[in-house]
Amino acid sequence: MNPVSFDFSLEFARAMDQQDPLRQFREKFYIPERNGNPVLYFCGNSLGLQPRTTGSYIGRHLEKWAEKGVEGHFDGPLPWVDARKPSRPILADLLGAHPDEVVAMNSLSVNLHLLMVSFYRPKGKKFKILTEAGAFPSDQYILASQVQFHGYSPEEAIIELVPRPGEQLLRTSEIIEQIHKHQDELALVMMSGVQYYTGQFFDLQAISGAASRYGIKVGFDLAHAIGNVPLSLHDWGVDFASWCSYKYLNSGPGNVSGIFVHQKHGSNKDIPRFAGWWGHNEKRRFLMEKGFDAMPGADGWLLSNDPVLGLAAHQASLDIFAAAGMEKIRAKSELLTAYLEFVIRKTIGNPEEFTLITPSKPSERGCQLSLFLHQGGREKFELWTAQGLVADWRNPNVIRLAPVPLYNSFEDIYAFGKLMQLSQGDSR
Structure with a gap:
């Protein structure tokens, strides 16, 4: 699927961001903050972020x-x-x-x-x-x-x-x-x-x-x-x-x-x-x-x-x-979403706790993963939200996560993985 060998580490995420041809486009958007810190905004499938030029237009x-x-x-x-x-x-x-x-x-x-x-x-x-x-x-x-x-x-x-x-x-x-x-x-x-x-x-x-x-x-x-x-x-x-x-x-x-x-x-x-x-x-x-x-x-x-x-x-x-070009946007989207899938599977670990109901094949999905949590989904969602995640809850137990290639980064994905890891009681 991808020639990249993923690794769940901050160093890997930052290296991926450094070589991302679209990395400068993140700066073209306002990233919401909570308590003085940027949120992990994975909700572009509901409302995309505001470009910094919108006001002038x-x-x-x-x-x-x-x-x-x-x-x-x-x-x-x-x-x-x-x-x-x-x-x-x-x-x-x-x-x-x-x-x-x-x-x-x-x-x-x-x-x-x-x-x-x-x-x-x-x-x-x-x-x-x-x-x-x-x-x-x-x-x-x-x-x-x-x-x-x-x-x-x-x-x-x-x-x-x-x-x-x-x-x-x-x-x-x-x-x-x-x-x-x-x-x-x-x-x-x-x-x-x-x-x-x-x-x-x-x-x-x-x-x-x-x-x-x-x-x-x-x-x-x-x-x-x-x-x-x-x-x-x-x-x-x-x-x-x-x-x-x-x-x-x-x-x-x-x-x-x-x-x-x-x-x-x-x-x-x-x-x-x-x-x-x-x-x-x-x-x-x-x-x-x-x-x-x-x-x-x-x-x-x-x-x-x-x-x-x-x-x-x-x-x-x-x-x-x-300016970005849809070909580059799609290429990053496939890579970013694949990394999110890797991090979810790496972090949650036990396959009995969750199901990804979105296709794993990149050609059959966009930049959204729907995470079906078999137990305690709402509690996890509220915990992650309190810790800086902006995502979307859909009844009965699905969290929709959309890493948008124009403004989301690999470091965002890593940070979400750490958040998930902590909620699992794993502080590594």
Whole structure:
């Protein structure tokens, strides 16, 4: 898996950090402190840390607002009417998309609803949706309300994929098998890119290819995937996707989402959609005329004018991604997460005390490990939290740990190992 021979020592961790090509990027983020000391922040899968440049990016627009008022929509090097456009090439790179296939807009749940208006088109016996069991609650609510809107019950219209008995993860072969089995009933396959609870990175290429063979539309919720794992949505033939920007994209709590719509759909103005002013032909937008004329590409799904301040925060982080490069980010992610797995197994020791429910194969996970503690999980989590860990508890007994390559270090992993070691009563 890795040519590096890991060692649980401070010297090893510092040596790894010294040779890390991304080591300078940690300094580009604010690291929260507790009692005057930096925390061990492994919660970027819930909320990414703030880039130090975010305030200045937003500040430019606050100054412009103060100085120009409404004229800021058309004045200056970046008129507000075009506020979303600088994000497009970087988002396209992160998603493996063409620039016209992506746009930053709205929030994740809103976008998924909008996209399902276009791509969930039940007809006759083809009305069912295939998804994973235990999807994030908002996705469950979205799917249920969409099928109900079309007059179906969730119980009859939603097929949930469940792992084999005694297993935590879905096998790609079984996902493909279920698509084949239900090919005459499925109107849509919609799943997570990376499963929020287990951290499993689904084989999106295989899933999309299988669905496409039967003319079934396929879409993905990439909240835990974008900025975390390599994506090639265009080449994989994915029909649509959406994501949020406040996890791995470090763009601030509740900040702007975005959508991907494949080029094969982007020029089709006959696709049903909910229309809005900003999705209308921008050359005629201010003529204030009747008759919606969708812009080509993903822009044709826009509704409202751009959230300028939110997009400024978004851009501060995206520019860091552009400077770092996703290839280097992924390489460090695999190494850092592998080291965390090594340290957990080395420190806890007794395999009967825990299970890592995230895949061990790097290609099947991002930078998250979900640690299932068989006994005393909540007590350990609260103890570790009191000692400086910021991670995420999920009932009934899972701690999600996300070492983010842009700002987490190998020394962070070592420090967490020492914390675990002390909680085991081992002071070595």
